[in-house]
Amino acid sequence: MYFDVIISGFGGQGVLFIGNLLAYAAIIEGHKVTYMPVYGVEMRGGTANCTVVISDDDIGSPIINSPNCSVVMNKPSLVKFGPLTRKDGLVIVNSSLIEAEDVKLNGPEVFLLPTIELAKEAGNDRLANMVVLGALAEKTGVVTLDSISQAMKETLPERSHKMIPVNIRALERGAEFVRNGK
Amino acid sequence: MYFDVIISGFGGQGVLFIGNLLAYAAIIEGHKVTYMPVYGVEMRGGTANCTVVISDDDIGSPIINSPNCSVVMNKPSLVKFGPLTRKDGLVIVNSSLIEAEDVKLNGPEVFLLPTIELAKEAGNDRLANMVVLGALAEKTGVVTLDSISQAMKETLPERSHKMIPVNIRALERGAEFVRNGK
Amino acid sequence: MSVPAEKLKAKLVFTEERCKGCGICVHACPRKLIAISDRLNNQGYPVAELTAPEKCNGCAICAEMCPDVVIEVWK
Amino acid sequence: MSVPAEKLKAKLVFTEERCKGCGICVHACPRKLIAISDRLNNQGYPVAELTAPEKCNGCAICAEMCPDVVIEVWK
Amino acid sequence: MQQVFKRPESLKDVPFHFCAGCHHGVIHRLVGEALDEFKLREDTIGVASVGCSVFLYDYFDVDVLESPHGRASAVASGVKRARPDNFVFTYQGDGDLAAIGTAEIIHAANRGDQLTVIFVNNTVFGMTGGQMAPTTMAGQKTTTSPYGRDTSLAGHPIRMAELLAQLEGTAYSARVAVDTPKNLMQAKKAMKRAFEAQLQHEGLGFVEVLSSCPTNWKMTPEAANKRLAEEMIPFFPLGTYKDRLAEKTERQ
Amino acid sequence: MQQVFKRPESLKDVPFHFCAGCHHGVIHRLVGEALDEFKLREDTIGVASVGCSVFLYDYFDVDVLESPHGRASAVASGVKRARPDNFVFTYQGDGDLAAIGTAEIIHAANRGDQLTVIFVNNTVFGMTGGQMAPTTMAGQKTTTSPYGRDTSLAGHPIRMAELLAQLEGTAYSARVAVDTPKNLMQAKKAMKRAFEAQLQHEGLGFVEVLSSCPTNWKMTPEAANKRLAEEMIPFFPLGTYKDRLAEKTERQ
Amino acid sequence: MAKSKRKMLLVKGNEAVAMGAIEAGCRYYFGYPITPQNDIPEYMSAHMAEAGGSFLQAESEIASINMLLGAAATGARAMTSSSSPGISLMQEGLSYMAGSQIPGLVVNMSRSGPGLGGIHPSQGDYFQATKGGGHGDYRLIVLAPDSIQECYELTMLAFDLADKYRNPAMLLGDAILGNMKESLDPVPYKRKVPAKTWALTGAKGRPTQLLKSLYLSDGELTKHCWRLDKKYKSMDKEVRVQEVAVEDAKMVLVAFGSMARVLKTTVAMAREEGMKVGLIRPITLFPFPSEAINKASGPKKRFMVMELNTGQMVEDVKLAVKPNTDVHFFGVPPGYIPAPDELLKEIKKVYPGKQGQK
Amino acid sequence: MAKSKRKMLLVKGNEAVAMGAIEAGCRYYFGYPITPQNDIPEYMSAHMAEAGGSFLQAESEIASINMLLGAAATGARAMTSSSSPGISLMQEGLSYMAGSQIPGLVVNMSRSGPGLGGIHPSQGDYFQATKGGGHGDYRLIVLAPDSIQECYELTMLAFDLADKYRNPAMLLGDAILGNMKESLDPVPYKRKVPAKTWALTGAKGRPTQLLKSLYLSDGELTKHCWRLDKKYKSMDKEVRVQEVAVEDAKMVLVAFGSMARVLKTTVAMAREEGMKVGLIRPITLFPFPSEAINKASGPKKRFMVMELNTGQMVEDVKLAVKPNTDVHFFGVPPGYIPAPDELLKEIKKVYPGKQGQK
Numbered sequence A, B: 001m002y003f004d005v006i007i008s009g010f011g012g013q014g015v016l017f018i019g020n021l022l023a024y025a026a027i028i029e030g031h032k033v034t035y036m037p038v039y040g041v042e043m044r045g046g047t048a049n050c051t052v053v054i055s056d057d058d059i060g061s062p063i064i065n066s067p068n069c070s071v072v073m074n075k076p077s078l079v080k081f082g083p084l085t086r087k088d089g090l091v092i093v094n095s096s097l098i099e100a101e102d103v104k105l106n107g108p109e110v111f112l113l114p115t116i117e118l119a120k121e122a123g124n125d126r127l128a129n130m131v132v133l134g135a136l137a138e139k140t141g142v143v144t145l146d147s148i149s150q151a152m153k154e155t156l157p158e159r160s161h162k163m164i165p166v167n168i169r170a171l172e173r174g175a176e177f178v179r180n181g182k
Numbered sequence C, D: 001m002s003v004p005a006e007k008l009k010a011k012l013v014f015t016e017e018r019c020k021g022c023g024i025c026v027h028a029c030p031r032k033l034i035a036i037s038d039r040l041n042n043q044g045y046p047v048a049e050l051t052a053p054e055k056c057n058g059c060a061i062c063a064e065m066c067p068d069v070v071i072e073v074w075k
Numbered sequence E, F: 001m002q003q004v005f006k007r008p009e010s011l012k013d014v015p016f017h018f019c020a021g022c023h024h025g026v027i028h029r030l031v032g033e034a035l036d037e038f039k040l041r042e043d044t045i046g047v048a049s050v051g052c053s054v055f056l057y058d059y060f061d062v063d064v065l066e067s068p069h070g071r072a073s074a075v076a077s078g079v080k081r082a083r084p085d086n087f088v089f090t091y092q093g094d095g096d097l098a099a100i101g102t103a104e105i106i107h108a109a110n111r112g113d114q115l116t117v118i119f120v121n122n123t124v125f126g127m128t129g130g131q132m133a134p135t136t137m138a139g140q141k142t143t144t145s146p147y148g149r150d151t152s153l154a155g156h157p158i159r160m161a162e163l164l165a166q167l168e169g170t171a172y173s174a175r176v177a178v179d180t181p182k183n184l185m186q187a188k189k190a191m192k193r194a195f196e197a198q199l200q201h202e203g204l205g206f207v208e209v210l211s212s213c214p215t216n217w218k219m220t221p222e223a224a225n226k227r228l229a230e231e232m233i234p235f236f237p238l239g240t241y242k243d244r245l246a247e248k249t250e251r252q
Numbered sequence G, H: 001m002a003k004s005k006r007k008m009l010l011v012k013g014n015e016a017v018a019m020g021a022i023e024a025g026c027r028y029y030f031g032y033p034i035t036p037q038n039d040i041p042e043y044m045s046a047h048m049a050e051a052g053g054s055f056l057q058a059e060s061e062i063a064s065i066n067m068l069l070g071a072a073a074t075g076a077r078a079m080t081s082s083s084s085p086g087i088s089l090m091q092e093g094l095s096y097m098a099g100s101q102i103p104g105l106v107v108n109m110s111r112s113g114p115g116l117g118g119i120h121p122s123q124g125d126y127f128q129a130t131k132g133g134g135h136g137d138y139r140l141i142v143l144a145p146d147s148i149q150e151c152y153e154l155t156m157l158a159f160d161l162a163d164k165y166r167n168p169a170m171l172l173g174d175a176i177l178g179n180m181k182e183s184l185d186p187v188p189y190k191r192k193v194p195a196k197t198w199a200l201t202g203a204k205g206r207p208t209q210l211l212k213s214l215y216l217s218d219g220e221l222t223k224h225c226w227r228l229d230k231k232y233k234s235m236d237k238e239v240r241v242q243e244v245a246v247e248d249a250k251m252v253l254v255a256f257g258s259m260a261r262v263l264k265t266t267v268a269m270a271r272e273e274g275m276k277v278g279l280i281r282p283i284t285l286f287p288f289p290s291e292a293i294n295k296a297s298g299p300k301k302r303f304m305v306m307e308l309n310t311g312q313m314v315e316d317v318k319l320a321v322k323p324n325t326d327v328h329f330f331g332v333p334p335g336y337i338p339a340p341d342e343l344l345k346e347i348k349k350v351y352p353g354k355q356g357q358k
């Protein structure tokens, strides 16, 4: 089993948070995992991204130049990471902020996800990132939603636990959209 | 032609000054020469020494562990440099400050020189160092008194030139003592 | 997003791509004529706009206070 | 070079080997009782000495001022 | 209509990379305006420090030299000795100038080196992610003072404008802020004074600008401005701490 | 008869290597006396700096740590954090503390580190042969200011006691001299105060001692003392610049 | 690094270092912020007090290293951390610590140089770390982890070796190791800290003690330097090295840290393609595993040293191999991290018996 | 170094350096006192103003190197000087200068380490000077005089090479060279200083210019590092080396600076005794004269590297020789200067065909 993904977007869209959750969920499922966030000065100016690698073998590089999967939460991320994605890979596009016609990639499968709308439906439009994580998990099968929920419980500080239910709803909404196309 | 000497004494006895003059005089006579003073923290606490090497060949080390000749202006210098002097060498001892019976060296020739008394005779008891230089030149023949006088003219600043005659007198007094034993 | 110059006391030009929606101009304007719109620029920031151009007398305080030199003022 | 203790008001002991002949004690002594002698110690310094022990009342100012802690004072 | 407010010519026509609401942008503009006012663009050598303002050269249309973190004043002293007829300024953060660069600014000021120093005090190390600075307020939480600055272990915030005013070679030292229109007008004046100190060969001109860092304070730009007014200014009083030019004028 | 003056026990019974008439010797003795007075010999960790006083460990009968040139205050801060119950002092020259070590002493003081700092100001770099120091007097000739210190290029002498008194964490700051019996008595008192500052956990205790360097001033010890009184003291006024212990007592 | 029943954590390398240090009894931390290692001071500022120690943010890296010198001289376990430019500023202090025989840990999560460079991962500080960036004849003990688990465990080991040899030790990581997260098994520290009879603690009931590096009298320093040299040579027994598929390898890669990590994948890929490629990973950079490299070398072997720089460790490899061993170098200076398959391409260029070999 | 009719002077190495610098057009000096090189700042403080330049005593070596960076960035010839601990403090600044491609001269009249060490002559800073004591992939141009005349002339050359390659250069002397006096023929400087179009002088009538070492965007720094690497490799043509009686030598000594100077006497002594001993003296330590060494080496040659340290340059010699050349080392760490006859004894121990050889 081997999987890698680059998750990218504006700072504040919570991409590092879901990358970390994904990695922790994979550990819970007994995989080896690396999580590599951008750091330092690159964070100024508002873009953020992280790379998660999940495998059953030892993981060499935690930095991936051509990912199997990309999640792009805004336009600059699409421009940067879309074309790097492997031809046989998957690009999950935040269609709430990116127009479908702007996505011109030849090769990887493109999956459009109206994250903000779905998050709103789940009860909080700021949880677009959890919608994406749910969709990613469902679409690739790399981890289960249960593991992600478990990861949330183990990594969030006690005082944030009351937010877990709505986060789970957003996760599930994302997964549902993958299953039902709506 | 090869000659080396370590000249040592209290700070203030002018040992660096005569070492420098000797070296310059040797240059005037067309020899190669190195002059190496002690430097830095070693100067605190009041002892000073310098090493002069004069040769017609290129000079390797300017630092000599066993000199041909030592000039010791005070007791601590005798203790330190006397025994290092080569068995076939020469030790010029400032007998104004060092008791003859304290000089126990086996090997090198010992030459006792009452520097302060001779300097007084020459007109200034602070010129003991020049007495020594005159004696050293006369005893070893390594440079002429003329070259030393010339060196003084070339290295002393204009304003000190009026002091040259008395210095020359001291030089000559030292040389005379070597020639006449008094 | 310039406002037509005729019959206005002053003209403000916002270089929207440089606006970061920080809202400093909004608070700085003595007449409270600026607001953050819903419009996102390409950097992802919601941009500031002059809500009532006819009331602006071009005091340029917004421009002075804007950290990103977004606003130019004519009078 | 200690001075016999009997019938003196004070006793000064100079550790001569540590004296550097700097003369600070000479100037410090309010009664001008100290002088630099002709005697050189092994370090080559002419050493200080008390010229009139009987006049010394042991104020210890020389000792306080000596940079080399050469002088000890009894009273 | 006439243009009454425009971008100074000494600033390149490019966007700043600073965070939304960060005062670095305004301060850059004020420096640019002063450069324009004294017509110095072509005579200037700017010295960039290391901090959020490291990209000085992307913004100022003047010759720029990058210096190691904290050493901008020393670098500028070297530049000025070799080019006494150029205008030389540094632009330094409070990590840069008040922590690692303490010795360099103190001695540049003490020597009276003919430099203009813009010092941005935002009570944190901005670029590296909001760690405690020597200027961090008592009790302030930062990433390296998570329980608040403990003055018994880390001391109190240091007041550079006052400290440098003590030194003979400092010709001008003032503290200003850019949080309100009124303070901003004062800041403009101070900036010019600090330029004049150098232009009139009086010595080092120093302006400490209180500045916000919404990102690392974890505040909105508005809340950050409020904090600046309510917490910083009382501890870091605005004002002119030394003005040799004014003293001279008075004497005349 | 009773011994009324003797070598302090905290000083080893060995000769100093200092030049004839150099004040370092007296200052060492005063430190030794203060150590004796507070019975600190066995509790002390001394931090030696690099300068003519580098051989601190040859003279003081206490544990000693050698530090790189200028860094004695930082080294001492490290020692004190790890051993808060030990008495920790540094002994630093004006090259060491006021030139290369500027940042370290300013921040140790600003943090209020519980240290006692003895600062020997002799207006030159002694050990290295009499070069100009930040404390060198205007016009003073040294080996690196052969035409006299030119204040237009090298600035004016820096006054550390006053500067450090500005900082919150400094509990005690005074300037004293040991050129006359009267000044010496004041110096003894100041020394003790600077010890007490640490012993009572008030912060950093700092004593600047004006000192002579006959060798590098090229003067007799007597002439050196005269220069100290006539040239140095007027520019470097003796006195207490800060005394938090006294302030406290007053308030009570 | 056996599996355990402890809960696995998902932490950054920087955090693992800080956790390892506290677990090993480090109680004093001095440091100045610099990317990419800020999680270390941040972690320490949050946790050192509760461990009964003290966190002090210094005014500079120079202050940091000298505070470390001071704290460590009292016998305490203490450390500082920084990244390349900050480490350059510590060179004088490191030379003093080595000269005075004061142990202590310095972590360099190195970034890209020269100068301000950038914050990319880099191995450009190998020379500085292993040959002595400071003045005089001295060495640091240098450990180079390639995983988060090693960040934790080698930090502990670094303290042990530093104490054992009374010498500063360096943990040399890079921006990748510092910032990536991986699972960590926080094994407890079990070794004993040696008694430090030399420590400065005040001369209560014992003669005074002294720590210094100044040796002025004739010949004294010569002796001191030889004594240190002997100590450095005696460290050879501490060599740690990882060998991957070296035994039957026709071609041996040598790499450390992040680069070695990536190459492990490459070796697996090469083996799948039937190429006999192996990897030697020095874990201790000083002492250097010359013997292991020598053993694997010979006229018929092809070596390839791969580093994230323009060529530094390759010199030590060349000094270690048997005569006539063919040693190649492939360097990637900072700004780019090559993927395993790209490295495989480079390997193929020189793999013995293949087309295009040099 | 032809004889001339100019008056011969008797000056210290330190003074010769200062005189050479001013003669070569150096007009800005920044420095902080340290033994054994204080004659340099002292000379500069007396003479720089009359030469139309400026002497500034900095508050520290860190300030010195950064002032140098500033002054040199304007295109002026400028320098600093110090000795070992002070040079350690300059490592960050040197890395910045190299990364920003700013020329300038740093003189290291090295003293003994590690730590405070002493003020004895030493060659313990060879690694620091040649491998880069600072962070990242960079090199200094390093010149090592062995006479007062060379102190003067190599100082001039150092400025030329620094300007030519836009890289900081180091003159590496030691306490002997700095403090001994020897005759000096003060030959006039005749070469041309290249135009410095990159210098910062204010953007009057031209686009603005920028000197920096920060390269953050993808791949930019990688390129920059390779560009620098290429530059360093291209310096090979600047190699300077002195060979003494190497042609027919059975045994070749390699030494630089003061040690080489002493060995010249030793070689003469050995030749008198009929031993075929020669000496290779690298004058440029970087670029290193690997070719000359390689040429003189071979399985039948015996090499002996002699240094005033515990073994540093010997690594570069081992990297340079042909396979199976026998390379010995004799080191004298600081605190003692061996006499020519003592060194001869060491040579005899390994002279080929003699009793007692190893």
Ligand SMILES: Cc1ncc(C[n+]2csc(CCOP(=O)(O)OP(=O)(O)O)c2C)c(N)n1
Binding pocket: E050, E051, E052, E053, E068, E069, E092, E093, E094, E095, E096, E097, E120, E122, E124, E125, E126, E127, E128, E133, G032, G033, G034, G035, G061, G085, G086, G089
């Ligand atoms: C020698 C060195 N140490 C540390 C750093 C890391 N560093 C970069 S910027 C900075 C401080 C930034 O804070 P400040 O100067 O206050 O400026 P701001 O970013 O807040 O504007 C630090 C510590 C560095 N680049 N070099």
Ligand SMILES: Cc1ncc(C[n+]2csc(CCOP(=O)(O)OP(=O)(O)O)c2C)c(N)n1
Binding pocket: F050, F051, F052, F053, F068, F069, F092, F093, F094, F095, F096, F097, F120, F122, F124, F125, F126, F127, F128, F133, H032, H033, H034, H035, H061, H085, H086, H089
């Ligand atoms: C890093 C470094 N720079 C310079 C020196 C040389 N140095 C030794 S002592 C000293 C200054 C001595 O002057 P000061 O501190 O005033 O003490 P004093 O000797 O006058 O008592 C200097 C510059 C050094 N040892 N280390």
Ligand code: SF4
Binding pocket: C018, C019, C020, C021, C022, C023, C024, C025, C026, C047, C048, C065, C066, C067, C068, C069, C070, C071, E021
């Ligand atoms: S102040 Fe400037 S950047 Fe901020 S919202 Fe207004 S126009 Fe935009």
Ligand code: SF4
Binding pocket: D014, D018, D019, D020, D021, D022, D023, D024, D025, D026, D047, D048, D065, D066, D067, D068, D069, D070, D071, F021
């Ligand atoms: S003060 Fe002390 S050292 Fe000086 S002369 Fe008097 S006794 Fe001697």
Ligand code: SF4
Binding pocket: A044, E017, E018, E019, E020, E021, E022, E023, E024, E052, E122, E126, E127, E212, E213, E214, E215, E216
């Ligand atoms: S981190 Fe702070 S100082 Fe830096 S740009 Fe952002 S708001 Fe400004």
Ligand code: SF4
Binding pocket: B044, F017, F018, F019, F020, F021, F022, F023, F024, F052, F122, F126, F127, F212, F213, F214, F215, F216
């Ligand atoms: S050089 Fe000066 S400070 Fe040093 S011991 Fe001599 S007189 Fe004292």
